[in-house]
Amino acid sequence: MGQSEEDCFPTQLIDGKGEFNVEGLDTFVKKTKLSDSGLSYAVVAIMGPQSSGKSTLLNHLFNTSFKEMDAFAGRSQTTKGIWMAKCVGIEPFTLVMDLEGTDGRERGEDDTTFEKQSALFALAVADIVLINMWCHDIGREQAANKPLLKTVFQVMLRLFSPRKTTLLFVIRDKTKTPMDRLEPVLREDIQKIWDSVRKPEAHKNTPLSEFFNVEVVGLSSYEDKEKVFKQEVAELRQRFFHSISPGGLAGDRRGVVPASGFSFSSQEIWKVIKENRDLDLPAHKVMVATVRCEEIANEKLHHLATDESWLELQKAVEGGLAPGFGRKLSSILEKYFSEYDAEAIYFDEGVRKEKRLLLKSKALDFVYTAYATMLGHLRSNALESFKVRLEQYLNQGKGFANAVRDSQQSCLLVFDKGCEDAAVKQATWNASKVREKLCRDIDSHAASARTAKLSELTANYEKRLTQALSAPVESLLEAGGKETWPSIRTLLKRETEAAVTDFLDVVTGFELDHATTDAMVQNLKDYSRSLVEKKAREEAAKILIRMKDRFSTVFSHDKDSMPRVWTGKEDIRAITKDARAEALSLLSVMAAIRFDESPDKIESTLFSSFMDGTVSDTSSHNRSMGTSTDPLASSSWEKVPPKDVLLTPVQCKSLWRQFKSETEYTVTQAISAQEAHKRNNNWLPPAWAIVLMIVLGFNELMMLLRNPLYLLGLFVAFLLSKALWVQLDVPREFQHGALAGVLSVTSKFLPTVMNLLRKLAEEAQGKTTQGVPEYSASQSYRHQSPSHSVSNTVAESVSSNISSLADDDAEYSSPAPVQRRNTSNVRETEITEM
Numbered sequence: 001m002g003q004s005e006e007d008c009f010p011t012q013l014i015d016g017k018g019e020f021n022v023e024g025l026d027t028f029v030k031k032t033k034l035s036d037s038g039l040s041y042a043v044v045a046i047m048g049p050q051s052s053g054k055s056t057l058l059n060h061l062f063n064t065s066f067k068e069m070d071a072f073a074g075r076s077q078t079t080k081g082i083w084m085a086k087c088v089g090i091e092p093f094t095l096v097m098d099l100e101g102t103d104g105r106e107r108g109e110d111d112t113t114f115e116k117q118s119a120l121f122a123l124a125v126a127d128i129v130l131i132n133m134w135c136h137d138i139g140r141e142q143a144a145n146k147p148l149l150k151t152v153f154q155v156m157l158r159l160f161s162p163r164k165t166t167l168l169f170v171i172r173d174k175t176k177t178p179m180d181r182l183e184p185v186l187r188e189d190i191q192k193i194w195d196s197v198r199k200p201e202a203h204k205n206t207p208l209s210e211f212f213n214v215e216v217v218g219l220s221s222y223e224d225k226e227k228v229f230k231q232e233v234a235e236l237r238q239r240f241f242h243s244i245s246p247g248g249l250a251g252d253r254r255g256v257v258p259a260s261g262f263s264f265s266s267q268e269i270w271k272v273i274k275e276n277r278d279l280d281l282p283a284h285k286v287m288v289a290t291v292r293c294e295e296i297a298n299e300k301l302h303h304l305a306t307d308e309s310w311l312e313l314q315k316a317v318e319g320g321l322a323p324g325f326g327r328k329l330s331s332i333l334e335k336y337f338s339e340y341d342a343e344a345i346y347f348d349e350g351v352r353k354e355k356r357l358l359l360k361s362k363a364l365d366f367v368y369t370a371y372a373t374m375l376g377h378l379r380s381n382a383l384e385s386f387k388v389r390l391e392q393y394l395n396q397g398k399g400f401a402n403a404v405r406d407s408q409q410s411c412l413l414v415f416d417k418g419c420e421d422a423a424v425k426q427a428t429w430n431a432s433k434v435r436e437k438l439c440r441d442i443d444s445h446a447a448s449a450r451t452a453k454l455s456e457l458t459a460n461y462e463k464r465l466t467q468a469l470s471a472p473v474e475s476l477l478e479a480g481g482k483e484t485w486p487s488i489r490t491l492l493k494r495e496t497e498a499a500v501t502d503f504l505d506v507v508t509g510f511e512l513d514h515a516t517t518d519a520m521v522q523n524l525k526d527y528s529r530s531l532v533e534k535k536a537r538e539e540a541a542k543i544l545i546r547m548k549d550r551f552s553t554v555f556s557h558d559k560d561s562m563p564r565v566w567t568g569k570e571d572i573r574a575i576t577k578d579a580r581a582e583a584l585s586l587l588s589v590m591a592a593i594r595f596d597e598s599p600d601k602i603e604s605t606l607f608s609s610f611m612d613g614t615v616s617d618t619s620s621h622n623r624s625m626g627t628s629t630d631p632l633a634s635s636s637w638e639k640v641p642p643k644d645v646l647l648t649p650v651q652c653k654s655l656w657r658q659f660k661s662e663t664e665y666t667v668t669q670a671i672s673a674q675e676a677h678k679r680n681n682n683w684l685p686p687a688w689a690i691v692l693m694i695v696l697g698f699n700e701l702m703m704l705l706r707n708p709l710y711l712l713g714l715f716v717a718f719l720l721s722k723a724l725w726v727q728l729d730v731p732r733e734f735q736h737g738a739l740a741g742v743l744s745v746t747s748k749f750l751p752t753v754m755n756l757l758r759k760l761a762e763e764a765q766g767k768t769t770q771g772v773p774e775y776s777a778s779q780s781y782r783h784q785s786p787s788h789s790v791s792n793t794v795a796e797s798v799s800s801n802i803s804s805l806a807d808d809d810a811e812y813s814s815p816a817p818v819q820r821r822n823t824s825n826v827r828e829t830e831i832t833e834m
């Protein structure tokens with residue numbers, strides 16, 4: 001012997017009670033590295049009667065260290081259950097199992113259960129089964145090996161598809177009878193036993209050779225001829241080298257379980273045997289393959305999840321773009337897939353492929369998040385790049401549509417390259433969905449950018465139109481003449497067309513459809529019109545002020561635009577009429593928007609209503625007749641669309657009334673001014689008074705002429721008379737008849753003379769006292785009570801003039817009672833101050 005246990009690792013696989021030593025087997029597999037052998041391993045089992053030298057043979061044949069019986073201690077059972085060990089020095093890996101001997105005294109004759117179970121196990125697991133038998137048992141009816149063989153054949157038939165096992169009969173203690181003569185006898189015995197075994201219908205006529213290769217070898221007695229024994233064993237050992245190669249002892253074996261599945265396979269087989277179930281080896285093989293491939297796949301997945309390269313790549317992707325992502329990840333995956341392939345290669349192909357697909361799917365699922373993150377980075381980067389490029393192109397003056405196209409093209413190119421770089425070789429992942437999303441994002445951004453740019457563009461053109469139209473239109477409306485609306489139309493058309501032409505030039509770059517472009521152009525045109533409309537409405541709101549201004553301008557200035565001086569020669573009635581006509585013209589201009597040239601009757605209606613007086617007459621007449629045909633009693637103008645109406649006829653009517661009321665004061669002022677001017681220039685008494693004075697005062701005149709002192713006195717008397725004339729307001733007193741005049745003058749004469757004399761005296765006295773201001777005639781004139789009477793007289797005169805002007809306007813010009821009263825008050829004040 002002499003072999004150390006470290007070399008062959010003898011291990012009890014199944015103990016005497018039938019318990020499988022899983023832990024022991026795993027340790028054995030690990031220590032012997034059996035799993036690495038793939039299919040390059042052989043399993044040899046030996047069975048035979050108890051104490052028939054099985055262990056001795058194995059130890060010599062395979063350099064193992066199974067326990068052997070000590071011959072001097074008596075013949076008893078040495079091997080219990082099933083032991084196993086690695087054959088030392090045999091290539092490829094050969095595993096040998098030493099089975100508990102049959103016919104043992106220890107279990108009793110009737111207990112053959114374990115014997116059968118272990119025999120079935122050996123047939124299911126081993127490629128070569130050594131059947132140890134004494135030479136003298138050959139040909140004997142009662143030989144110890146006959147029940148054994150019967151058992152072997154019976155259990156073999158329980159395998160659905162038995163492996164092609166090599167039965168190597170080892171004839172111990174061979175005699176001088178040559179093996180050539182013994183072997184046929186033995187084969188005959190074997191055949192007889194095969195024939196006697198009850199077989200299932202399917203195998204009724206199946207020959208023994210279908211399931212077994214039968215080999216026979218004879219060995220001399222170890223005890224008697226040890227040297228020869230060793231020599232023969234050494235020769236036999238040679239047959240175990242490359243036993244699984246074609247032509248070897250187990251060259252035609254079938255259904256080998258890969259070495260990495262040996263442990264699980266043998267456990268399962270023993271389990272089935274113990275449960276006394278039928279052992280379907282092909283199904284078992286698939287089952288082993290399934291379990292093992294799954295184990296291998298799971299192991300690979302586990303390693304992948306903790307792979308350092310993978311963790312590094314995953315971290316990089318979480319932080320942003322990871323260059324070479326696809327290449328790196330493919331390499332990592334390839335490593336584990338290759339390992340799986342290498343480890344699972346000997347398992348059932350169908351199962352192996354199926355489990356590989358599963359592994360691939362799980363591995364790809366596992367890394368997909370990182371891939372998706374990578375695509376997410378690519379997508380967001382591409383979108384950002386699109387935004388930047390678009391802005392750059394637009395800043396460079398590129399047309400919008402072209403800029404979008406070029407930006408999209410270049411950023412998609414970068415995205416596609418990125419996707420190529422991120423592509424994982426083992427996966428069929430498609431980045432098209434992400435690309436579609438990117439395209440949608442790009443479209444969305446382009447659309448919002450286009451909307452923003454178009455809004456900006458429109459705003460610019462609207463601003464331009466505002467600048468081009470606003471002030472000129474306002475100025476034209478302020479001018480308010482016949483040419484106002486034609487000029488506005490010309491201006492509107494010219495500026496709008498210029499803006500539209502330029503707008504179309506710019507908007508071409510957006511490549512909008514015709515409908516959109518037309519709508520935008522129409523919006524621009526509408527904007528221009530709305531601008532004019534807005535201005536017109538603003539001006540219409542200020543029409544009263546404008547009318548008054550216009551009135552005031554025309555009324556207060558002559559043809560040469562010089563301010564009028566009311567000398568009394570002016571025809572206030574005509575001037576007032578002209579000024580009102582101008583104001584009315586302005587009102588007619590502002591009454592409606594005239595975007596087209598179609599004529600309307602606004603001006604004629606207003607003039608006929610307010611200036612000719614015909615309407616008022618007609619109105620009065622109609623009122624008296626109970627009918628109403630007043631053209632201004634309406635909220636719309638004939639031939640003017642409601643939307644273009646700025647001031648309805650009713651509003652015009654009201655405005656005109658207000659205008660007249662508010663301009664009346666100006667006219668009053670003018671009349672007052674004219675009266676005052678006249679009065680100041682008319683200092684001579686009336687002619688009849690002069691004649692009377694000459695007739696009655698002829699003698700006095702002559703006396704005066706003769707005496708210069710009288711002349712001086714006369715002059716003084718004249719001055720006094722003049723003062724009294726003015727103070728008494730003689731012409732006015734005589735307006736209502738001579739008698740009334742004389743009575744009035746007479747009644748006022750004495751108080752006036754007294755008052756005058758008193759004031760003259762006071763003045764004379766004041767001159768002698770210091771600090772007394774000089775008394776002025778004008779002051780006296782202003783503060784005298786008769787002056788009040790004069791004022792009243794002048795006011796009445798002005799009032800009568802206004803009344804005569806107002807008569808022209810009949811009912812329209814009648815101011816409200818309150819207004820009249822106010823006006824009268826103002827008139828009084830103004831004139832008093834003059």
Ligand SMILES: Nc1nc2c(ncn2[C@@H]2O[C@H](COP(=O)(O)OP(=O)(O)OP(=O)(O)O)[C@@H](O)[C@H]2O)c(=O)[nH]1
Pocket residue numbers: 049050051052053054055056057067068069070071072076077078079100101172173220221222223224
């Ligand atoms: N006559 C004879 N005796 C042998 C031979 N080989 C071994 N023996 C003896 O047989 C006895 C049993 O040997 P083992 O090798 O323990 O036999 P075994 O079959 O393994 O015994 P169990 O494991 O108990 O079944 C020992 O005393 C050996 O010396 C042989 O070739 N001829």
